[in-house]
Amino acid sequence: MPPAPEAAISATADEIRVAALEQFARAGYSSTSMRDIAGSVGIKAASLYNHFGSKEAILWDLTLTAFEELLRGRDLAIANLPNNSTPQDRLACLVTSHVAFHAKNSNQALLVNSQLAALSKSHYRKAVAMRAQYEDTMREVIDEGVAKGIFDTTDARVATFAILQMGMAVSGWFRPEGPLTVTDLCTIYVDLAAKMLAPLPLSH
Template sequence: MARTSGSHSEITGPKILQEAQALFARHGYAAVSMRQIAQAVGVQAGALYNYTPDKQSLLFGLMQSHMQDLTATWATQPQTGSAMERLKRFAEFHISFHHARRDAVFIAYMELRNLTPENFSTIEALRRRYEDELERILKDGVASGAFGVADTKITAMALIAMLTGVNTWFRETGRLSLAEVQAIYWDMARKAVAA
């Protein structure tokens, strides 16, 4: 029997992604087997192949979905205002979006090395689209005289690394709220680009 009694494709498919994501984030892609994923889902290992051709496809699908959600959600944010206003919006958005997706973010950054070259190129292109959004804000700020940065590409990478870093230490039970952390990080970002 390929699946356990009571399992359904509309439940099992998403559960496979959920459990694979949790296992990859906890143990690392290389250390997780398809058998472990199947066990976590509650199906026989062979049943996974009704939903995915292999483990690489699972990893790629998780990363691609994360990056597509990120760029699509950012596209729904207001894109008007001064470069400083847009940078503030970007910083707050980046922290809040990633905070709600801790496992997905960890995988998106730490498991790139495990992608095939073709899959890596696809994910890299999606990441570049998002990074380009921030660089566009920085270029507009430099052009208007609001920002004084020597290299907009390097500054964009540094800001994204700083903002993403919140996920490594922030906990809801800590002394600061997420909104307070966003305000502090926005102040650091603002000072980093100030003319």
């Protein structure tokens, strides 16, 4: 009986993470079997239990890491803002880190955006809390801009969802070998978000 397989720094464990992330994101958690994951790594299914306690433990490990990287990206972006930043600056900075994450880490993004339901109830709650924490950052910036009259929108909550969601969708179609670089993409989305919230009167 192997000892408690806690989060280990092991080359095999990392190969398992890579294979499982890829397959959970593309095929879905419940369509991916332990034998599928093991096959990608070149071992048998039973050997996975030397590294992770269960299939759900793999998903949770990946989910936690993905959220940590998402939140870390946000924190790094915020930390680089000047002291006298405007709401426009902060919006641009958040949209950039949001879109860049979803373009560069599409598997992690797909996992976080569509496989949470497969988590255990307690892990699911924690994941939803982390997602809410992330979304709140965007909402607060938008609310602040609206309060200062710098942004204008009929419904700030809906605008927040819209901006977050159009960025999340990037993970579904963006390919780094395509015509756009990640930097291009971020610029486009920053423009779109800024225009959505612009206080300009529409003529018609």
